[in-house]
Amino acid sequence: MPLNRIDLSDINHPALLARMVHKLLGKQEGSVPVEDIAKALDISEVRLDRFDGFEGMLLTDTVRSTGCILANISKGHRRARFTVAHELGHFLMERHQLSATTGFTCSTRDMRESREGRQHLRQETQANQFAIELLAPDYLMEPFYSHDPDLRDAQHLMNSLDVSLEACVRRMVERRDEPLAAVWSHNGTVRYFAKGADFPFLNLSRGDRIPQTSAAHRAITNASPGFTQFVEADPHPWTGRSNLELYEQTRVANKGHAVTLLWAELPEDEEDGGLKELGIPGFR
Numbered sequence: 649m650p651l652n653r654i655d656l657s658d659i660n661h662p663a664l665l666a667r668m669v670h671k672l673l674g675k676q677e678g679s680v681p682v683e684d685i686a687k688a689l690d691i692s693e694v695r696l697d698r699f700d701g702f703e704g705m706l707l708t709d710t711v712r713s714t715g716c717i718l719a720n721i722s723k724g725h726r727r728a729r730f731t732v733a734h735e736l737g738h739f740l741m742e743r744h745q746l747s748a749t750t751g752f753t754c755s756t757r758d759m760r761e762s763r764e765g766r767q768h769l770r771q772e773t774q775a776n777q778f779a780i781e782l783l784a785p786d787y788l789m790e791p792f793y794s795h796d797p798d799l800r801d802a803q804h805l806m807n808s809l810d811v812s813l814e815a816c817v818r819r820m821v822e823r824r825d826e827p828l829a830a831v832w833s834h835n836g837t838v839r840y841f842a843k844g845a846d847f848p849f850l851n852l853s854r855g856d857r858i859p860q861t862s863a864a865h866r867a868i869t870n871a872s873p874g875f876t877q878f879v880e881a882d883p884h885p886w887t888g889r890s891n892l893e894l895y896e897q898t899r900v901a902n903k904g905h906a907v908t909l910l911w912a913e914l915p916e917d918e919e920d921g922g923l924k925e926l927g928i929p930g931f932r
């Protein structure tokens with residue numbers, strides 16, 4: 649592999665770092681060979697196994713003279729691939745401070761971290777940004793996009809890129825042009841959500857019930873696995889607002905799990921964050 653850590657040194661922005669890896673690698677087809685990439689970048693060993701108490705571990709030192717990655721396989725190989733990419737991110741971003749003298753230990757929660765707060769949160773967020781950009785670069789995602797947003801696209805992406813459905817949905821919400829959000833629920837109760845930058849405020853918190861008037865609620869109550877069609881939704885219970893159009897689609901999985909995709913159409917003066925109104929061209 650035409651990869652070298654020297655070409656990647658001093659890039660501290662996680663997405664730019666992953667894009668540089670792809671630039672050096674050249675175009676790939678199908679799933680990104682994350683273990684081979686790690687080994688080409690001086691990770692001496694990648695161990696996939698069932699571990700208790702952590703999702704991923706990077707054994708290294710402050711100057712990264714050595715690196716060994718352990719990834720927990722107990723939640724499936726797609727999760728483990730993400731974990732390997734996450735730990736590789738900690739390895740390559742040398743400003744990341746070790747969480748123990750032997751390196752980094754990362755939890756399931758760390759793998760979902762997206763906040764930019766204290767150093768620890770920021771590091772986990774950056775490792776996740778690196779991981780998803782490495783495993784699901786735009787050029788491998790875009791051929792799978794339907795004209796309109798569709799959760800089925802995420803399922804096809806999952807199979808092609810060998811990345812979890814959740815990661816594919818998060819990526820779609822973040823990268824597509826439409827204002828999108830996704831809400832994960834269990835037995836009709838919100839677990840967490842992700843929203844794109846253009847999506848308005850989401851009026852839900854962890855532990856809230858999915859709005860009773862929604863198609864999502866009906867689909868979850870019926871509990872038959874599969875995808876619903878996109879239908880118009882009452883925007884108020886989801887967003888606390890009535891002056892926008894909202895559409896929703898749900899994928900019902902087994903054991904009470906579901907994900908709902910929300911697609912907002914904003915009033916014209918709010919598109920592009922209101923920049924049009926100010927006569928300033930948007931950046932998208």
Ligand SMILES: [Zn+2]
Pocket residue numbers: 734738752753754755758771772775
């Ligand atoms: Zn981590």
